[in-house]
Amino acid sequence: MATVLWIVAILLLVLTIVDPRQLWYATTAWQFKNPEANEPSGASFALGRVVSGVAALGFGIAALTVTVDSVGPLTQDRLDSAGSSAAGDLTGAYGKYGSPGVTAIQEALGRDDVEVREGRTVNEDAPFGESYGIQEYYELRAADDDAVRGCMEIAYDGGLFHEGDLDVDATYTSGAC
Known part of the structure; x- marks a missing residue:
């Protein structure tokens, strides 16, 4: 991003x-x-120059804000923001296994x-030969501060007899699992 x-x-x-007149001749004339x-x-x-300059300034400030936020020290708010964004990115279809x-x-x-650590896995009961619900828990913890924690839950229907891709x-x- x-x-x-x-x-x-x-x-x-x-x-x-860039000289806007030369740009106009190169692209539109x-x-x-x-x-x-x-x-x-x-x-x-x-x-056109003023609008480009203002837009460049706006995008530059947004880029700087995102960059500083991603490289700044990890706080609970930053972990929560990164965790929520990551959950959105991880949701979707995956291969069968x-x-x-x-x-x-x-x-x-x-x-x-x-630090991401595997936690517990919960499997729902299902009749033999059918797919079953699975919840996997992952603990997210700041490397420098044990008080900064989060929990990622991955839920899907799967198992040996599940047909097709997994919808995860x-x-x-926020907080420990």
Whole structure:
């Protein structure tokens, strides 16, 4: 996310710096039989620069905020934000025998200062030959502070006799599992 914001901010900044008249000739003038007669006014070019500059500033501030938030010290609020976002990213379809595990959760969190540990697994009873409900719990803990904790629950119907892909539902809650 931060990378996309930085790319857009830099692109808009470049558009602000580049000569708008040359940019117009390079991208739009070809559409007109007589480009000189259809060239926008100087005020139009100036307004385009101002709009690009303001947009670049806005995207730059957003990118800086996201970057600082992701590299700042881990607090409960930051873990909760990262955990909720990761739960959204992990929800979806998985292969028949695959579900998100420790590695997928760590990648979705995008932070090196969070330890992910497998917790308990709860299997619902089901008749022989049918798929059954599974809930896997993962404890998220700050590497530096044991008080900062979260719990990721991965729920799906699976098992040996489950047909097709798994529809995984991931949820995050603040605090220990």
